[in-house]
Each structure stands twice: as structure tokens, then as C-alpha cells.
Amino acid sequence: MKLPIGQSDFRNIIDGNFNFVDKTLFIKEVIEEAPTVILITRPRRFGKTLNLSMLQYFFAPEVRGIPTKGLFDGLKISQETVYEEYQGQVPVISLSFKDVKDNNFEKAYDKIYEIIVDLYQNFSYLQKSDVLLEELKLLYVRILRREANPAQLENSLKTLTECLFDHHKTPPLILIDEYDTPIHGGYLNGFYDEIVSFFRNFLSAGLKDNPCLYKAVLTGILRVSRESLFSGLNHLKVYSVLNSQYSSYFGFMESEVEGLLNQAQMTEKVTDVKDWYNGYHMSDVTVYNPWSILNFIQERGILQPYWVNTSDNELIKTLLSRSSFSFKDDFEELLQGKGIEKLIDENMVFSDLKRNNPTSTWSLFLMTGYLTALDHHHTPRGSLCKLSIPNKEISFLLQRIIEGWFVQDYGLEWYEQFLNSLLRGEMEKFSAGLKELIDHTVSVHDTGRSPEAFYHGLMIGLTASLHASPLYEIRSNRESGSGRYDYAIIAREPQTLSIL
Template identity: 25%
Template sequence: MGIYLNPGNEQFAVSVNSELYVDKTELIKYTNSRMGKDRPLICSSRPRRFGKTMAVTMLSAYYSKGCRSEKLFTGLKISQNEFFVTHLNKYNVIFLDIQWMYGNALEEMKRNSFVKVVSYIQEQVINELKKEYPECVQDTDVSLPSVLAKVNAMTKEQFIIIIDEWDCLFREDKDNKELQKEYINLLRGLFKGTPSGAFLKLAYITGILPIKKYGTQSALNNFREHTMVSPRQMAEYVGFTEEEVKTICKEHDMPFKEMQRWYDGYYFEKAGHVYSPNSVIEAVDSREFGNYWSGTETYESLMTYIAMDFDGLRQLIVDMLGGQRRSIDVESFQNDITSFHSADDVITLLIHMGYMAYDSKTKKVFIPNDEVRSAFLRAVKNDGWEEVIRAINASEALLRATLAMDEQAVAQMIQDVHMQNSSSLTYNNEISLSSVIALAYYSACRDYTLVREMPAGNGFADMVFLPKRTSLNPAMVLELKWDKTAEGAISQIKSKRYVSALKEYKGNVLLVGINYEKKSKKHQCRIEKLEW
């Protein structure tokens, strides 16, 4: 048993024996299914504190020859699988925590300027391989892929390679292109080519970023990638599912509705609603709901990314703060944190970091929940978006006035938001008007899902506020007009039967008509209640 070669199962044992452990061992069923198949290479990228390290320590504990884990897995879901014993502790495992190894290499470089990070990583593993296979490894060997190829050629032994924080060098030393090139070449040696096909039984790598692209091609295009944009078979292992969270709340006497409001929002077709494991665990541990994202180093990066100077980026963020979902192109992102060419690239990175959620069906992106929204709010405050903050601070009063059907107060408050934000947001048509309205109703995001241009009746409703499962508020249908009348907006909602889109909703509906007169720069509002 070594540090890198055939490690033990102690770290996974700590997870299993912790007060709050959610059984994700059926992930092993999927990794087992890839062995002996073409391309047994898996890359699972997900945000920080979404269970990446727990997954890799579990896989290592299951496969590694360096430990005996049958007792540890007894009673867990994978132990009921017919192939459980077939692969249990049967393989040579090489486990690399790149974040940890990178830190050690930097310390070595302080003492010896000739040390190089990628060479250091290879040297540490080769030293352990030499102890295990002295007849195969020479003192002059410096290439880890070559050593593994020699061991395989002489002994027919194969290896499972597990890498945690595979993308660390791209994030921690983002401008060091030479280091990144050396690292990619190492990974290509480990995972591409005929020799690696012989010595590799399975590869599982995980990090925040998907595999780096060069142009339109992945640097390791033989990997099966599972990302926050497309998790595929890995969807239910990305975070805690809703059923798992319900069980946690019941066992620990926590209100599920409040847990849902704070941490729900990610959704994958194959898994349903997904929650951030760290946030749920922290809430249970502290007995308090709140924002646990700000404690991660990625929060500091958030402020940097939202301040980037790309046309439309600020508008996108403001729209999503207001609860809107916006279409973006996720394909152009190069999967690193330096090669940004558009606002869409920045937003795509935020999806991978967990600050945005992505609906693969509609190709739209949105802020997933109250926790993440509060992190954005704190970031825009720190970045000096003063006019946006004023609008957000006033939004609670606007929602109360709308629910109270106070037309004059609603018109005046929207007027104030318009005037405050005229310098930062375009405001020359109904589309831009809807952006200001969405921002003005920021606090409604706590209780509503905002749908813009919702297909309804004989047309498209400008804005529909659908109550969330945790809300008792009525639905709201907003129609926006430019140089017309608020009464005309209400008439359009009725004549085009926009409310018919609320097929599964039962309860009161507020019809809200808002008009802006360009000449007088005034807003008018009309509100009617409809029982549905």
C-alpha cells in the first residue's frame, strides 16, 4: 500500500462513518460497466463541494489492491450488485490528487529551482512503482506512461488511474501555457495511444472544468465526459437528489420546504432535482439555512468574472437576477479560465462552477436558488453595481404593492427603477422594458419562477410569474406595452387567453398591465384579479 499506488480505504471509511452519509455507491455499477469496453475513460466535472473527492476515494477503496473493503461496503447499495465481489480490491490503482501534488511541488521548488511540477508528479509515482516492480523500473526512468507500458509488457499487469482535481493546473496557474502543455502531454501519454490501451483498465478523472479544448477539439477526445451541461449517466451522482434530501430532512428534523427554497434549482432530466451536497450538509450541521458558497475560493473568482468587459454580460446577469432564463451558446467555451471570447463563454464557466444552472432542453441558463442568488447579490454589491442594488432593495415593496393591487404604487416604483437604471440598461422598446421589470421584481424570485415569452392561448405572454412549490402567492401574468395603454395590456391578456397556459395551476391569478409612455417618461399600471 502506498500514497499513490494501491492506496488504502481510510478516507472513504471516514465518509461512510460520518453522521450524514448519502450512499452513492451505485456509481461503481457504472464504472464497472466501462471495464473491458472501448474507451473505458470517464471525466466527471462538477462544482467544488459537489462530492468529487468522496467519489474518487470511494472508487479507490473499492478497486485498490492495497486494502480490504468488503466489510466497509457491506450494507451499501453496490453490495447488492451481482458483480460486487468480481471487481472488489482486484486492481492496481494509481490515485493522484493533483491539487495536493501541485502544492508539494511548489514547496520543493522553493528548495530546488530545477524541480518542475509535471516531472515531480511523475517522479513520485515512479518511485512507488519501482518498489513494487523493481525488475521493470530503472533509476533513469522519468516518463510515467513509459514505465506503466514496461510494467504491462513484462508482467501483463493493468492499472486503474483515478485523478482528483485533474484541472488544478489550469485553474491555479492559468497563464502558464508551458506547464499546461507539459501536463496535457502527460495525460495524453496516460490515456491515448496503443500502449495506454494495454496498461489501462479504467480511468476516472474529476475536476471543476471539462477537458480543455483546442479550437473545437478536446485535448483528450477519447474520454466520455459528464458535465453540468450534460451529466448523462452520472446525473444522479452529481449531487443529492430530492428524495435523498427529503430523507435527510426527515432524519435530522429539518424543514424540507426551506431546504428546497435555499438549495433546489439544479435539474437534470435523468435525475430530477439536484441539490449541492455541501450546502445541505452545512445547513443540517449548523441547523441554519444560509449561503455556504461564499466560503469557497470560487466565490472570489465570481466577482472577477461578472466584471469582465463583454457586450451583454452585465445585461445577462441583471436579467437572471430578476429571475429570467436566457439562451446562450455553451459550445464555444474552451474549458479553461483564460480563453474567453464572449459573454456566453463567461456564463458557461459559471455553469460549470455551479453559479448557474442549465436546462439542456431549452438551452437556457438561470440562477438556480436563493443560496446562489445571495452570492451573486453580494458580488454585485462588492463590484459597485449601485443602481442595481437600489432596485433590488426596493423589490420587496414592489411585490407587496402588486399583491395588494396598489396600481399607483406599482407604477411609481417601476418608474423609480427605470430612472435609476437608465444608465446601465438599454430602455428603448418592450424587450428592454421587460428587463427592467424583471429586475424590479427581484424579490419575487424567492417565491416565483419567471417565464418570459411563455406560449399561451393565441400568442405569447410577456412575463408569467409561476408560484414555486413552496409559495402560497397567486400566479401573475404581466403584459408590457410601449406608448399604448395599461388597459390595452389587460385586454390583450384576456382576448388572447394567456391565462390558459396555467394548465396545472389552481388558484387566483393577477393580471398586470404595464405601459410606458416615451414622451412623458411615465409608467401606468392596471391590475385585475381572476379566479382560476
């Protein structure tokens, strides 16, 4: 098998004879979609970039000077009536902001400027167009030569749609990949307001009531609040992980995974693969993590956390470490394989994360793929979702993060010896280790105003590796007899020691 790991260019996959899971009917659904502007949010590595590349190669007559005719021969879309009508008939504006991860606004602005200049260079023939108004042509050249002022750059998307429409007499399709990456960077590095202001003006100019626009498809991980970014875009339709439409095109369906495993002669691995990489519920559709599936097959059946290792997971670590007592308590339920019901707000307001707003934090965990919604229903305040950890890969990551709260300076071997001393009832040895840990890693500043919450979090960290264990059940803050215990490690076998 020739697996397209790391490949996100549709032509490279087709011309390179890579194994391709045919998602081309996605194109038909986009064509038949009524709204002009579509935003699809999914976790990273779920096929967003490849699907936008597929749209570009379908609609554009050529990409980088090479005709697109014939690329879709034999694929599902070629059997549809829309094929002859639309293939190669629409100018395409394709942008990706995946690399705009700078630590200040000036650097981010410069990188965005370069992305737009590169985009304009793809249509350099417009400089010699006989049908463009001279004023519009001069504005195009100013942007191309990096002579545009900030207002002209903010209008550059709209300017290009006008140029293409006037020249081709056909409104263009706009594709924007990872629109939210610069905004995420702005939040982490302290220039959130500036970057949101730029993109609000940039997107509003290009997408709002633009008669020169056919459609626009945007992808990202999060839906940034309409008030901060999409104000005025009344014709915007958002499809998040809580919507079923388009869900079968992002991630692998069970039949597609079985087909890949069959080609790889690994059908005996179906159950393992399901436990480790399945479990993402997109409304009524359940999908596998495609990145992990491809890497699992490439590595000939080695079960590893492939997806989680593609990120430093820093924001998730930070939010977990500074979360409240009740949040940690809920997270403990998740680690035990249980579901919890939480209100989810699909409109992301990054400032709420700084205020430890639990709704925003749970929403971030869901939208980024660290949790999934087993079911949900809409309320006036948002979507009420039953959340759970989707699979073993994510459970492994979250346990590792929690263990890292206090063992990062000691190492895994020390942690295992320390935990085993507790489980064997060697309390003198355990107490000495706990005292050493607290003396060296905990200060009064760590415990803050709620020392109980801190030490409860410490206990979750201490027992993180036990939550998925078939040998123990972890309980906390439960009534027992005439009182309530703080924490209990209950052995499932009567001959094994339990700890209260």
C-alpha cells in the same frame, strides 16, 4: 448525526461511522462503461473527490498499507455480481491536482513534480521487483529520486502504468481529481500555454492507446478544449452537467435529502431546503447541492449560502463586471427568476473569456454551478440551453456581487438608505447620493466606449436587491406608449410608489 463535512476519504467516513449517502453503485457503472477514459465535470463540492476515493478503495487491494477488504460490506455494491470479481483486484494510480494553484509555471511544475514523487513512493516495492526490466526500473528510480528530466516527468504516468502492469500482470486504474485546477491557475496567472503543454503531453502519454491501462476516470469543473488538452484521445467520453449518466451520484437526490432531514428530525424544513439548495438540472436528473445540505443540517436549519462561501468567486465577479450591455440585460432577466436561451459550448477555451465571448462566459457560469439548464437540445454549433438561476443560495450570491460593483467603499447600510430614498420618492436625497457615488467611483475610463452599457449596469446594481423582491418588478428597455423607457421599478401593490 455525525455528518462528513469536509471529509473526502472513503475509509475515514466508513470507519468513523459518519452518515453516508450510499453512492456505491457508481462503481458498477464505471466498470460497465465502454470507453477507456472517462471525464466527469461537476461544480466544486459536488462529491467528485469522495467518489474517486470510493473507486480507489474498491479496486485497490490496499491503500496506504491497509487492506480494503470489508469496507463495502452492507453497501449497495456488495449486492452486485461485480463485487467479488473486482473488489481489491486492480492496482490503482490516484492523483489529485487540487493544490496546484501557483502564480508561475516554475512553482506549479515543482508542485506537480512533488505530487508525482509522492505517488511513486506509494509503489516503492517496484524498485525490488524481480520481473521489471532493469531499464524500466532505473527510470522509475530516477523519477522517485527527483532526477528525471522534463520529458521523463511528462511520461511518468505512462511509466508507472507499465511498471504496475509488468509486476502485477493486471492493468491499473488511473484516477485524476481536479485535473483542471492547474490550468485554471495558469489562465489567471499568465502561464496558460506552458501548463497546458505539460498536461497535454502528460495525459496523452498516460492515456492514449496505452495497452497497460484498465480505465481512467478524471474529474474537474470544466472540460478544457479537446484541441488544447485532449488532442488525440479519441476514446475519451465526457459527462458534463448536460448529461444524465452519473448525475445521481454527484449531488443529493430528493429522496436522499428527505432521508437526511428525517434522521435529523427536521422534516418541516423540506420546502425551505428545496428553495435554497435544490434546482441543479443534470439533463433529466435534478439534484441538491450536497455541501449546503450537510451544513444546513449541521447548523440545525439555519438558511445560509454555505456553498458560495467556500470560494472567493473572483472569476465570476470579474466576468460580470466587464460584461457587455446585452449580457447585463440578460442577467437582469435571470435575477427576476426568468429563463434565457443561450448557446453553450462544453469545450472550454479560456482565451475566449478574455475576449468577452458571451458563449464562453455563459458556459462557464453553467459548468461552475452558478446557473442551471432547465432543458437543452443539441445544434451543429453547440447545445442550446434554457438557463436559469438554480436556487435562492445562488440568487443571493449574484445579487451581492452586483451590489458590490459600486457599494464596496460605502457599505451595506449606506446602500440600503440610498435605495430606500429612491423607493420613497425622496429624489433630492437620492440624487445627492447618486452624485456622490458617481463622483467618487466612476471615471471616463469606466464608461469606456459604451457609456450606456456602463450606466445600465449601474442601474442593475442599484436595484439588485429588488429583483427577488415580491414587492417590485424590474423592467428595462421596454416600449411604452409612443416610445421606450430605459428602466422601470414597478410596484406590485397599487398604493406603493412606482419609478420610471
